[in-house]
Each structure stands twice: as C-alpha cells, then as structure tokens.
Amino acid sequence: MTSNATRLRAQFASGDMVIAPGAYDGITARLVEQAGFPAIYMTGAGTAATIGFPDYGLVTMSEMAENAERITRAVKVPVIADADTGYGNELNVVRTVREYERRGVAALHLEDQGFPKRCGHLDDKEIVPREDWLAKIRAAASARTNPDFTIIARTDARAKMGFDEAVTRANLALAAGADMAFVEAPQTMEEVANVPKLVRGPCLLNVVYGGKTPEIDLRDAQKMGYRLAIVPGLLFKTVMASCDDALAALKKEHRHPVPGRPMTVQQAFARVGANDWDPMRTAFREPTAKAAE
Amino acid sequence: MRLGQAIPERPGTTLRRLIREAAPLIVPGCYNAMSARVLEAAGFPAIYMSGYGASLSLLGLPDAGLQTLTETAMNARYIAGAVKVPVIADADTGFGNAINVVRTVEEYIRSGLAGMHLEDQVAPKRCGHVAGREVVDRTEAIGKMRAAHATRQALDPEFVLIARTDSRGAHGGSLDEAIWRANALLDAGADLAFVEGPKDMAEIERVCREVTGPVFYNMTGISPRMDREQMKKLGIAVAILPGVSMRASIIAMYDLAVAIRDKGPMAEAEFNRKLKDHPLGNTHEFAGFDRIRELEESFLPPETAQKYEGTLGHMPKKAAE
Numbered sequence: 001m002t003s004n005a006t007r008l009r010a011q012f013a014s015g016d017m018v019i020a021p022g023a024y025d026g027i028t029a030r031l032v033e034q035a036g037f038p039a040i041y042m043t044g045a046g047t048a049a050t051i052g053f054p055d056y057g058l059v060t061m062s063e064m065a066e067n068a069e070r071i072t073r074a075v076k077v078p079v080i081a082d083a084d085t086g087y088g089n090e091l092n093v094v095r096t097v098r099e100y101e102r103r104g105v106a107a108l109h110l111e112d113q114g115f116p117k118r119c120g121h122l123d124d125k126e127i128v129p130r131e132d133w134l135a136k137i138r139a140a141a142s143a144r145t146n147p148d149f150t151i152i153a154r155t156d157a158r159a160k161m162g163f164d165e166a167v168t169r170a171n172l173a174l175a176a177g178a179d180m181a182f183v184e185a186p187q188t189m190e191e192v193a194n195v196p197k198l199v200r201g202p203c204l205l206n207v208v209y210g211g212k213t214p215e216i217d218l219r220d221a222q223k224m225g226y227r228l229a230i231v232p233g234l235l236f237k238t239v240m241a242s243c244d245d246a247l248a249a250l251k252k253e254h255r256h257p258v259p260g261r262p263m264t265v266q267q268a269f270a271r272v273g274a275n276d277w278d279p280m281r282t283a284f285r286e287p288t289a290k291a292a293e
Numbered sequence: 294m295r296l297g298q299a300i301p302e303r304p305g306t307t308l309r310r311l312i313r314e315a316a317p318l319i320v321p322g323c324y325n326a327m328s329a330r331v332l333e334a335a336g337f338p339a340i341y342m343s344g345y346g347a348s349l350s351l352l353g354l355p356d357a358g359l360q361t362l363t364e365t366a367m368n369a370r371y372i373a374g375a376v377k378v379p380v381i382a383d384a385d386t387g388f389g390n391a392i393n394v395v396r397t398v399e400e401y402i403r404s405g406l407a408g409m410h411l412e413d414q415v416a417p418k419r420c421g422h423v424a425g426r427e428v429v430d431r432t433e434a435i436g437k438m439r440a441a442h443a444t445r446q447a448l449d450p451e452f453v454l455i456a457r458t459d460s461r462g463a464h465g466g467s468l469d470e471a472i473w474r475a476n477a478l479l480d481a482g483a484d485l486a487f488v489e490g491p492k493d494m495a496e497i498e499r500v501c502r503e504v505t506g507p508v509f510y511n512m513t514g515i516s517p518r519m520d521r522e523q524m525k526k527l528g529i530a531v532a533i534l535p536g537v538s539m540r541a542s543i544i545a546m547y548d549l550a551v552a553i554r555d556k557g558p559m560a561e562a563e564f565n566r567k568l569k570d571h572p573l574g575n576t577h578e579f580a581g582f583d584r585i586r587e588l589e590e591s592f593l594p595p596e597t598a599q600k601y602e603g604t605l606g607h608m609p610k611k612a613a614e
C-alpha cells in the first residue's frame with residue numbers, strides 16, 4: 001500500500017500547487033477532506049485552542065502527536081502537521097519525527113524560533129542561531145524511517161533579521177536535508193513573489209488572514225511557483241464566529257436556532273462517518289440473533 | 294493501595310508536617326506506581342518520583358529532557374493515586390519557560406502530588422550528575438520560581454515547592470553562585486532549597502551553613518553519602534535517594550534473567566522458593582486482591598461470592614478474616 005507520505009510527494013511533483021486547509025480535530029479534518037482538498041494541515045494554534053490554550057508554546061509534544069493521530073485516523077488524505085520547534089533541541093526533534101511518523105503524519109515543519117515558541121504572526125519572537133536550527137533539520141531528516149516523509153524547514157527570521165537572512169536560512173536548510181522551505185510571514189507582495197525565485201527548492205506559502213503577509217489569490221501563488229499553500233486559521237476562526245452567532249441567537253430567541261443551515265442528527269453523523277459504521281452494527285450478529293430481533 | 298480509600302488531608306499538608314517532625318526526612322525514589330507501592334509497604338512516610346526513573350521506565354530513554362510534561366504528569370498521577378503517603382515529584386525545568394512552569398504546577402497539583410522540585414537548567418535539561426549542563430540566567434530562574442509560587446498560592450498553598458539549582462556543576466558555575474541562587478529562589482517563594490551536585494562534605498557544610506532556609510539534599514551520583522546522624526548534625530531537612538527502586542529492580546531483573554538464560558526455566562522456580570518467607574513474597578496479596586474481594590462483598594450481590602467456591606489459584610481473604 002502506498003503511504004500517505006509517498007502520496008503527498010506525488011502531489012508536490014504534479015502540476016498543481018497543493019492547498020491544505022487547516023484542521024484541528026476529527027470534525028474539521030473530515031470537512032476538509034469532504035470539500036475535496038488533497039491534503040490537510042494540522043494547525044498548532046488550532047490544536048492549542050482545542051485544549052484551551054493560546055499558541056504560546058504551552059502544548060506538549062505528546063498532545064500535538066495525539067491530536068495528529070486523531071486527525072490521521074479520521075481521514076484518508078495526507079496530513080501535514082505543525083511541529084513547532086520540535087519541542088526542544090535536536091534530540092527532541094528526533095523523538096518528535098518518530099512520534100509523528102508513527103501516527104501516520106506525512107509531513108511536518110520545524111522552525112528556528114527559541115523553545116518554547118510563539119505564533120509566527122505575533123511580535124517578540126526569539127530566533128535561534130542558524131547552526132542550532134540546521135542541526136534540527138539534519139536530525140529530522142535522519143530520524144524518519146520512510147524516506148518519503150517530508151521535512152519542511154520553517155524560518156521565522158524575516159521579522160527580526162530581515163528578508164535576506166530568511167532566504168539564506170531557507171537555502172541552508174534545503175542543503176541540510178529539508179525537502180521544502182517555509183519562509184514565515186513575508187511582509188510585501190514583492191517578498192511573497194521573491195521567495196520561490198530566490199529559494200532553491202520547493203516552497204510553502206502560509207496563508208493567514210489579518211497576519212503580516214498581504215492577502216493573495218491562490219492561483220497567483222501557484223503562478224509564482226509555490227508548491228504548497230497552507231490555510232491554517234480558516235476553519236478555526238470560522239468556527240468561532242459561527243458558534244458566537246448560534247449562541248447569541250439561542251440567548252435572544254429562547255429556542256434552538258436553525259444551525260447555519262438545516263441539518264438532521266443523521267445528516268450530522270453522516271458527516272463524521274456514520275455511513276461506514278452503519279452496516280457493521282448488524283454485520284457480525286448471528287443470523288438467528290438477527291431473526292429474533 | 295488506595296482504590297477508594299481516602300487520605301485524611303491534602304498531601305502537601307502531610308508532607309509539611311513530616312518535614313517539620315523528621316529532620317531529616319529520608320525519601321527514597323520510585324519510578325512508577327508499583328515501585329511506589331513497594332516503598333510504601335516498606336514503611337516510608339513519603340516517596341519521591343525520580344524523573345530519571347520515569348524517563349527510563351516509561352520511554353526506555355535516558356534523562357535528557359526527552360520526556361514531555363504530559364508523560365511525566367501522567368506517571369506522577371498514577372503514582373500519587375496508588376499510595377496513601379505524600380509524593381514529591383521531579384518537575385525538571387518546568388518544561389519550558391515561566392509560562393510553561395505555570396502549566397506544570399497546575400498539572401502536578403491536579404495529579405495529587407504533595408510537592409515538586411523545579412530547576413534552573415536550560416530546557417531541555419539533563420541529569421544533574423551528568424556533565425554538559427547549562428543553566429539559565431538568574432533573572433529567568435527567579436522569574437520561573439515566582440511563577441511557580443503564584444500558581445501554588447492560587448491553587449493549593451500547601452503544595453511544597455523545592456528550588457533546585459544546577460549552577461554548582463554547570464558550565465561556568467560555582468558553589469558561590471549556587472548558594473546565591475538557592476537563597477534568591479527561597480526569597481522568590483520556594484519552601485526548600487536544593488543545591489544539586491555538591492562534590493564533597495566541605496561543600497555540603499557550606500550549603501547548610503549559608504543557605505537561609507531548609508535544605509533538600511540529593512544523595513546520589515557524585516555527591517557524598519552520609520547517615521541520618523550526620524544529616525541531622527548538618528541540619529538537612531529532606532534527603533532523597535532517587536535511584537533506589539530503579540537500580541534495585543534493574544539489577545534484580547537482570548540477575549534473574551541471566552540465571553534463567555544460563556540454568557534454564559527451573560531457575561525461576563528456584564527464585565520463587567527463596568521468596569516464600571519474604572514480606573512481599575506473595576505477589577497476589579501485595580497486588581491487593583483482598584481489597585477487591587472486600588469491595589465485592591460490600592457492593593455485589595451475595596451470590597457472586599459463589600464464584601470462588603471450588604476454583605483454583607490464589608484465594609483472596611474474605612473481609613471478615
């Protein structure tokens with residue numbers, strides 16, 4: 001059977017840029033898959049939020065790996081997961097890659113922030129020296145058991161050290177064994193366009209609404225040469241807004257509001273796999289037991 | 294074994310009383326729920342959870358900061374839930390910065406622990422008796438203890454905080470720096486000070502003389518060994534022997550395995566014969582099946598007791614017996 005890591009590699013090699021919307025649990029992962037996207041991105045910010053924390057490096061590697069497993073179990077498409085700093089030094093990176101791989105993740109990204117990290121679109125991020133980060137990239141590349149598992153090198157250097165340093169770091173990481181480069185938070189459209197020109201390898205674009213990077217049509221991103229676009233916050237923020245609306249309606253109307261659009265209980269369960277499980281509810285019963293029912 | 298049996302007070306309250314009364318309180322280290330129960334059965338009034346042992350037993354990995362807060366807190370929760378005596382747990386660096394410390398204290402209190410020690414090594418840490426350690430600067434170390442203290446005050450003021458400094462043996466460190474830090478961390482809210490890795494008696498004497506609060510001593514690795522009387526004379530409040538159950542079980546398991554390998558399967562029977570009169574020689578009794586039967590008699594219909602009649606194997610005692 002072809003692994004999801006191998007399938008994701010094939011997607012990167014094909015003509016179209018892969019678009020991976022962000023999911024943070026079994027429901028959002030299934031919705032992304034059902035909408036027809038070829039891959040899913042597990043957002044660290046969303047995972048932290050499901051546990052009840054902001055994205056301030058409070059979530060442990062154990063919790064991230066558990067959530068990744070929940071997501072890979074819920075869907076068939078490849079999952080690309082946020083691995084923050086690798087949760088420590090290069091030894092922790094080795095453990096992180098092994099845990100993620102064992103839980104069916106197809107790709108992860110590792111960043112050059114200090115541990116514990118902060119969200120890439122917040123200020124006052126700390127950046128580690130080049131060599132500390134490159135050691136982590138080398139450690140990650142050697143720790144994977146499936147050579148098709150994709151290591152994405154994320155640099156947060158743009159904010160404090162400038163665009164040139166970010167591009168230099170991306171190229172160094174590719175030379176150190178990363179498969180793809182992720183320059184976090186370029187600040188102008190020119191910078192967005194220059195990343196794939198200056199970086200000597202496949203590039204990831206992080207599409208964040210209201211972040212440091214200008215908004216972009218994803219067709220333009222593909223033309224610029226990006227191979228993967230992640231959209232981490234789309235569902236996380238949409239869910240919060242629609243929950244707020246539904247809760248406000250309940251308070252105001254004193255009755256169950258129509259949930260976004262009308263949906264029966266069965267319809268809701270069908271979205272999370274009821275159709276796969278229904279036949280099994282009777283399939284393993286003795287024929288006599290079935291007759292007696 | 295707990296299993297539905299209450300403890301009379303907050304574990305931190307018990308531990309504080311023990312520390313006041315014992316001087317020194319000798320606390321052997323466990324690494325999982327079973328080893329904690331062995332130490333409790335031997336009569337120790339408090340138990341220590343070794344981070345080294347937790348990492349090795351849970352993950353099969355050395356104590357190099359590879360285990361996560363989730364894993365360590367889970368192990369601590371199993372241990373605290375298995376014994377009636379208070380448990381002090383290794384909390385390493387608090388698994389990150391001061392903000393992670395807040396989460397660590399919260400998770401540890403919720404896990405039912407009596408106290409923890411927090412150290413000033415750079416995260417991820419390494420064993421305090423292995424070379425190549427680095428410490429964070431004074432300001433960061435103090436900030437982390439202040440975070441721990443504020444969290445403890447908010448959630449469980451009886452929870453005991455032990456400030457560990459690794460600056461004696463760390464890169465660029467000294468005993469002067471370690472004593473300075475121990476006192477600063479006591480000022481920041483710690484209840485006891487733990488200078489890791491003094492290398493001779495003269496150093497321990499200085500620590501006990503110059504540290505302004507109760508001293509917590511880690512009798513392991515490169516640090517000198519001493520008996521209870523010597524500790525009392527020095528004024529040590531608590532002494533842990535973290536590797537006790539880990540080393541005893543590694544060696545005992547290895548020896549038995551080698552005997553079976555070399556002498557064949559009957560070596561196990563020979564080993565079991567020697568245990569006949571051992572206080573914990575009856576494993577089923579130690580495991581606690583009597584308590585299960587007691588609970589069955591209390592809460593299951595009387596006819597379920599019939600299942601014991603005419604059956605083979607270890608027979609748990611009836612509650613009345």
